[in-house]
Amino acid sequence: MINILDLNLVELKQWMKSNGESEFRAKQVSDWIYKDIWKFENMNNIPQTVKEKLQDNFYIGVPELISEHTSKLNDTRKYLFALNDGNLIECVVMKYKHGNSICISTQVGCRMGCKFCASTIGGMIRNLTSGEMLSQIMKSQQLIGERISNVVLMGSGEPFDNFENVMKFLEVVNSENGLNIGQRHITISTCGIVPKIKEFADFQLQTTLAISLHAATDEIRMVSMPIANKYSIAEIIDACKYYINKTNRRVTFEYALVKDLNDSKRDAEKLSVLLNDMLCHVNLIPINEIEENELKRSPNDSVNEFKRVLESNNIQTTIRREMGLDINAACGQLRRSHIKGNNVNEGV
Ligand code: SF4
Structure with a gap:
């Protein structure tokens, strides 16, 4: 079938x-x-x-809802879904004034090994098909009773490690015969698989590309992101410049701030040098602490100072709104809790 x-x-x-x-x-x-x-x-x-x-x-492969968790702090919902073969995936729906946004998974688990991420702890089980990515949006729309207008591929999985299925998903989600969501309302996040960034650039889509950078030097990046052993920051920046050239689209750099690892003023200055004159934007993310590692959340003062330094170097910077901290909203945390049989905070 x-x-x-x-x-x-x-x-x-x-x-x-x-x-x-x-x-x-x-x-x-x-x-x-x-x-x-x-x-x-x-x-x-x-x-x-x-x-x-x-x-x-x-x-018609729409997933089964296993559990739903609504944040007490804001209107963020996290769904744990079972796929046809019983594998569990999760997605997060965030309600904004300008419309509903969804963060979907692209793989069951992930093999990239980022230390701050719960998705990767059990490794990668399998790729999701394009239909399984679409169905997270379809099922979520049915559950909230409203359309979703923005899609972010930033849940469990590395999208560029599942390139073909992700490209097919992008075609159908954008098509007027599919979900008809505009390319500019779609963001693809990658930990920095350089050849795929270039391959993606060649499609010249008007989607947003987000790079999980999380460090201003290769040495620090290697501490939390094994992919840094394969591709250097210089190679990533070079691939991003190629992407900007091809698409004329601004690149977003995601930077998860970890206490005493990458959150100093000097780190902010190094990052400013790296991104000098690039068509880009930096998204600072105070990390969600997870049980399985010792990485600690940056204090608010350090986060604000980091932002100030970047902005003083003319780099557009935002601090990501913290969605659903009380519901294990960071990628992989809910699935992990479920597998371990923990109680997570149920809806209000
Ligand atoms: S942050 Fe993304 S790429 Fe890294 S392990 Fe988690 S899901 Fe994979």
């Missing part, structure tokens, strides 16, 4: 044709699915014979 969400419209049309059906049935079926009708038998304008063929060959 095939997850029908893994097919784009062209592929579904081809399937209809090769199974003796009119191609326009593909669009009808697809319209139903994106209107949240997830049973073939409820698709009123599809003849019974076509419904039976669909049922024999496909399933």
Whole structure:
């Protein structure tokens, strides 16, 4: 059986044709699915014979909700979903005045090994398909009863370690025959897989690229990010410049501040030199502490001072709003708690 969400419209049309059906049935079926009708038998304008063929060959792979956690601090919801094969993934929905935003997972687990991240503790189990990425948005929309207008690929998994499926997801999520979410409302985050940044740049999409940099020197980066042993910061900056050249899009650098590791004034000055004159923006993230390591959250004074130094060097900087600290909202923490059988804070 095939997850029908893994097919784009062209592929579904081809399937209809090769199974003796009119191609326009593909669009009808697809319209139903994106209107949240997830049973073939409820698709009123599809003849019974076509419904039976669909049922024999496909399933509509929307995940099952295992648990829902709503922050007491703001309207952030975190969902733990079970995929068709029982694997667990999580996503976070954040409500802003300008619309709803979702952070989705691209893999079950992750093999990148970043020390501050709970997603990687059990390694990478498998890649998600494009349909499994889409279905996190579809299911979340159904749960909140509202459309989602912004998508961030920053949950569990390294998107560029699952490049082909992510590219197919981007095509369908952006398509007017899919979820019709504009490219400028989509952000892809990577820990810095240099060849893939360049390959991605060549597609010249208008999405936002976010780089998890988290250090201003390779030595410090290596402490928390094993990928730093493979690609240097200089190579990453070079790939980002190539990306900016190709797309004319501003790059976002994510910088998780860890007490006494990378949060000094000197670190901020080094980062300013690295990003000098680049079309970029820095997002400072006070880390969520996790049980499994000793990394400590930066004090607010250090965070503010770091921001001040960057801004004094004309680098646009924001401190990321802390969403759902009370619900293990950082990537991988909820799945991890569930696997370990911990209680997490339930909804208000
Ligand atoms: S931060 Fe991202 S790339 Fe690093 S281990 Fe976590 S999910 Fe993987």
